Amino acid sequence: MSAELEAEPTFVDKFPEEARIIRAAMWGSFLALTLGAIFGIIQTLHRTGIARPFSSVDYYTFLTAHGVFLVISFTIFFLVGLFTWAVVRSLDRPLLNTKITWTWYGMMAAGMTMTGVSILAGFTARIDMSADVLFTFYAPLQAHPLFYTGLVVFVVGTWVAGADWFRTWLAWREENPGERIPLQTFMVLTTMIMWYIATLAIATSILVFLLPWSLGLIESVNPTLTRTLFWFFGHPVVYFWLMPAYMLWYTVLPKIAGGRLFSDPLARVVFVLFLLLSTPVGIHHQYLDPGIAEGFKFISMTNTMFLLLPSLITAFTVVASVEYGARRRGGTGIFGWLRALPWRNPAFTGMMLAGLMFAAGGFSGMINAGLNINYMIHNTIWVPGHFHLTVGTAVALTFMAATYWLWPQLTNRPLYSPQIGLAQVVLWFVGMALMTNAMHSQGLLGVPRRTAEPEYAGFDYPMAFGGFEELNLQIAIGGTILFVSTVLFIANIVITSWSPKASGLARPLPPALSGPEDAPKVLDNLRLWVGIALVLVVLAYALPLAGIISNSGVFGTGAGTYPVWIDATTALAERVLAAITTAATLLVDAITGVSSL
Amino acid sequence: MAGSDTASTVTGEVNPPGDGEPIHEDAETEEFDPIGTLALIMTYFAILVIAWVYVYFIEFLSRDLTVIG
Amino acid sequence: MHVHAYEKLWLALAIVLILLLIGSVTYGAVGPGIAMVADSQDPVDPQALDEDDRFAEPRVEQVGEDEYAAYVEAYQFGFDPDPIVVPEHSTVTFYVTSPDVIHGFQVVGTNANTMVVPGEVAAITVEVTEPQVYGVVCNEYCGSAHHAMEGTFEVVSDEEYEEWLEENQDGDDTEDGAADENGEEGEDA
Numbered sequence: 001m002s003a004e005l006e007a008e009p010t011f012v013d014k015f016p017e018e019a020r021i022i023r024a025a026m027w028g029s030f031l032a033l034t035l036g037a038i039f040g041i042i043q044t045l046h047r048t049g050i051a052r053p054f055s056s057v058d059y060y061t062f063l064t065a066h067g068v069f070l071v072i073s074f075t076i077f078f079l080v081g082l083f084t085w086a087v088v089r090s091l092d093r094p095l096l097n098t099k100i101t102w103t104w105y106g107m108m109a110a111g112m113t114m115t116g117v118s119i120l121a122g123f124t125a126r127i128d129m130s131a132d133v134l135f136t137f138y139a140p141l142q143a144h145p146l147f148y149t150g151l152v153v154f155v156v157g158t159w160v161a162g163a164d165w166f167r168t169w170l171a172w173r174e175e176n177p178g179e180r181i182p183l184q185t186f187m188v189l190t191t192m193i194m195w196y197i198a199t200l201a202i203a204t205s206i207l208v209f210l211l212p213w214s215l216g217l218i219e220s221v222n223p224t225l226t227r228t229l230f231w232f233f234g235h236p237v238v239y240f241w242l243m244p245a246y247m248l249w250y251t252v253l254p255k256i257a258g259g260r261l262f263s264d265p266l267a268r269v270v271f272v273l274f275l276l277l278s279t280p281v282g283i284h285h286q287y288l289d290p291g292i293a294e295g296f297k298f299i300s301m302t303n304t305m306f307l308l309l310p311s312l313i314t315a316f317t318v319v320a321s322v323e324y325g326a327r328r329r330g331g332t333g334i335f336g337w338l339r340a341l342p343w344r345n346p347a348f349t350g351m352m353l354a355g356l357m358f359a360a361g362g363f364s365g366m367i368n369a370g371l372n373i374n375y376m377i378h379n380t381i382w383v384p385g386h387f388h389l390t391v392g393t394a395v396a397l398t399f400m401a402a403t404y405w406l407w408p409q410l411t412n413r414p415l416y417s418p419q420i421g422l423a424q425v426v427l428w429f430v431g432m433a434l435m436t437n438a439m440h441s442q443g444l445l446g447v448p449r450r451t452a453e454p455e456y457a458g459f460d461y462p463m464a465f466g467g468f469e470e471l472n473l474q475i476a477i478g479g480t481i482l483f484v485s486t487v488l489f490i491a492n493i494v495i496t497s498w499s500p501k502a503s504g505l506a507r508p509l510p511p512a513l514s515g516p517e518d519a520p521k522v523l524d525n526l527r528l529w530v531g532i533a534l535v536l537v538v539l540a541y542a543l544p545l546a547g548i549i550s551n552s553g554v555f556g557t558g559a560g561t562y563p564v565w566i567d568a569t570t571a572l573a574e575r576v577l578a579a580i581t582t583a584a585t586l587l588v589d590a591i592t593g594v595s596s597l
Numbered sequence: 598m599a600g601s602d603t604a605s606t607v608t609g610e611v612n613p614p615g616d617g618e619p620i621h622e623d624a625e626t627e628e629f630d631p632i633g634t635l636a637l638i639m640t641y642f643a644i645l646v647i648a649w650v651y652v653y654f655i656e657f658l659s660r661d662l663t664v665i666g
Numbered sequence: 667m668h669v670h671a672y673e674k675l676w677l678a679l680a681i682v683l684i685l686l687l688i689g690s691v692t693y694g695a696v697g698p699g700i701a702m703v704a705d706s707q708d709p710v711d712p713q714a715l716d717e718d719d720r721f722a723e724p725r726v727e728q729v730g731e732d733e734y735a736a737y738v739e740a741y742q743f744g745f746d747p748d749p750i751v752v753p754e755h756s757t758v759t760f761y762v763t764s765p766d767v768i769h770g771f772q773v774v775g776t777n778a779n780t781m782v783v784p785g786e787v788a789a790i791t792v793e794v795t796e797p798q799v800y801g802v803v804c805n806e807y808c809g810s811a812h813h814a815m816e817g818t819f820e821v822v823s824d825e826e827y828e829e830w831l832e833e834n835q836d837g838d839d840t841e842d843g844a845a846d847e848n849g850e851e852g853e854d855a
Contacts, residue, residue, distance in 0.1 A: 141767050224785070288781045290705065301691065326633075375778070451812060
């Protein structure tokens with residue numbers, strides 16, 4: 001703090017212990033990103049038939065690991081680091097008790113390690129353990145109990161994290177009676193309320209059904225019920241990934257552009273809308289499920305379409321905030337102001353490109369959300385094309401870009417190379433543009449997602465948009481560029497650890513153009529929003545869940561158990577081995593069939 | 598100051614430069630009209646409507662084997 | 667709360683867009699009559715499909731003039747019957763279920779697409795026109811040989827359909843001579 005006359009203190013100067021926790025969370029996130037990227041490139045080259053060094057059976061282990069490590073581990077570890085930063089920074093006070101903070105960090109790390117081990121054990125036959133059930137773990141495919149246990153421990157860790165932030169906010173409120181909730185803290189709290197509501201379903205699904213079932217305590221589960229509980233959680237989780245990116249777009253991006261947030265009140269409205277509407281929409285992932293009435297699907301669609309509203313408001317508010325910055329930098333004209341923006345800054349360019357990709361992802365999302373048009377693209381590779389634009393770019397690229405801005409303030413070390421950073425974010429954009437464009441096109445041809453070998457013996461895909469093979473090439477090139485981009489990101493951050501410490505790295509955030517005093521007080525009434533959110537969830541889910549249970553019962557109509565893990569001590573083993581033998585025979589047939597073409 | 602979004606007023610606060618690049622302080626302030634944003638977002642709106650109409654009414658409805666029951 | 671006039675305009679347009687999306691989908695349901703797969707069928711016991719009238723013998727059955735019902739079992743890792751053969755210019759309802767895990771059933775490159783969930787029966791009706799051979803794939807991950815799970819849906823001329831019926835009547839129960847009665851050991855050539 002001796003440099004305070006020359007330079008403002010950075011976050012790590014003011015809150016060294018919190019900065020340490022945030023760094024630990026982000027290192028966890030970057031480790032997951034590294035693993036996810038390695039599995040990603042293996043999958044890309046395998047699926048497109050460019051290189052298949054592993055068997056197609058292993059492909060599904062890679063696919064499970066890619067999904068779980070990236071959308072659970074990478075995103076959420078980054079989120080808890082970022083939210084801790086946002087709460088402490090915007091309240092300008094330390095956490096109440098960092099022992100609690102380290103406890104939830106430890107729980108999340110332990111949970112993810114358990115789940116990760118159960119997945120990676122699938123690569124070796126020496127351990128009787130596997131979890132090739134993909135990120136969605138639909139029963140009656142069954143993972144090793146460790147997979148489910150780890151997920152529960154991880155989610156409970158996030159619950160404690162939320163409590164940690166709530167307690168810190170309550171302490172701040174005692175100290176600052178009558179003050180508005182600072183914007184970043186408001187965003188954290190509303191997001192966490194959404195998360196508590198959403199995770200209730202997945203906790204129920206695992207603790208009541210999947211975990212006891214994997215331990216052999218109950219005989220069968222109702223596959224439609226566990227699927228519905230998954231998507232009760234599975235849609236809000238995408239907003240859980242997205243909200244930290246929105247927070248960065250609202251509060252950090254305008255500052256980097258040289259401007260300020262256009263409207264604090266609208267930002268609050270947007271987060272309240274996400275809290276209310278993120279959960280009662282999950283059935284839109286089940287438009288093609290038998291066992292759910294058409295009316296419930298229609299209601300879910302209507303809610304989903306209105307969920308576009310907060311994102312469309314965000315597009316305007318964020319771009320206007322950036323434009324304000326451009327005008328202050330001397331930008332003129334209807335479009336000419338775009339030239340006045342700091343495009344050499346990797347944090348700025350990364351977030352802007354992420355936002356642009358999100359605009360495109362918004363369109364494919366509208367198609368996904370359209371009740372009947374879903375027939376055209378459901379479970380085709382169009383869908384992963386869509387979410388590589390949203391979570392894979394809007395979220396992931398924003399996180400990487402924000403790291404370039406935030407990391408120096410958490411370490412007092414300047415970024416090793418902003419130039420490499422700039423190249424990295426542009427490469428991500430180019431790679432993702434190639435890959436997702438081709439994935440959407442293949443989806444329209446009817447190419448399925450989640451398959452090791454999308455080429456089939458009995459038919460050919462129709463020709464359009466350049467054809468199946470050419471699109472495969474685009475996917476492979478795009479995926480390779482993305483891998484290179486990830487390596488550059490990780491290397492830049494790792495090498496920064498050896499940068500000499502410097503002062504003057506603080507980047508304080510300016511208040512909004514239209515500040516919180518302009519926001520109706522009711523927006524800060526969190527109890528009210530919790531109440532309305534719960535009512536909407538009950539309205540959306542009570543009847544469908546009752547319908548599913550009255551049709552097929554709580555435990556279903558006797559679906560069997562299909563463990564993807566081998567436990568030599570159970571009678572099930574023989575059955576599984578027989579299935580694998582059949583699979584292997586089929587595989588050989590398929591391969592010889594393909595190669596004889 | 599860090600934590601300045603707790604401030605209930607914006608008067609007299611220092612606008613920090615955008616990461617070292619020059620700022621024209623005399624540009625618009627409170628009376629800012631985001632005309633460039635409006636232009637961009639109208640373009641986006643037009644693209645969305647055209648793309649939706651194309652994909653829904655041509656790509657989807659003219660496909661083979663539409664489910665009618 | 668102050669909201670800029672341009673942003674109010676954008677809000678209005680956003681709502682117009684949302685109404686356009688919901689309106690298009692509603693038009694699709696009312697105009698061309700697109701129906702969603704739903705809970706119209708009674709649940710079944712997935713481990714006792716051989717006791718169910720519809721799925722004990724997966725088959726295509728004529729149920730009316732130019733109307734056919736295809737009772738399809740999607741299993742690890744194939745479809746039964748395979749191929750699914752129907753005559754041209756007819757209305758076909760697929761009833762699809764699974765004896766084991768969750769599968770998908772998509773006639774490749776078309777809008778005929780549904781989830782297949784054990785315990786549930788997915789029912790979708792389509793109209794076929796000219797003779798054509800379509801691919802059928804499982805588009806939901808269902809286990810280690812998921813990528814080998816494929817079949818065909820063949821729309822044939824009326825004459826070919828007659829011939830096909832004659833050729834396949836002397837086999838015992840299934841229409842498909844290749845696939846045998848036990849789903850789990852079915853061979854998907």
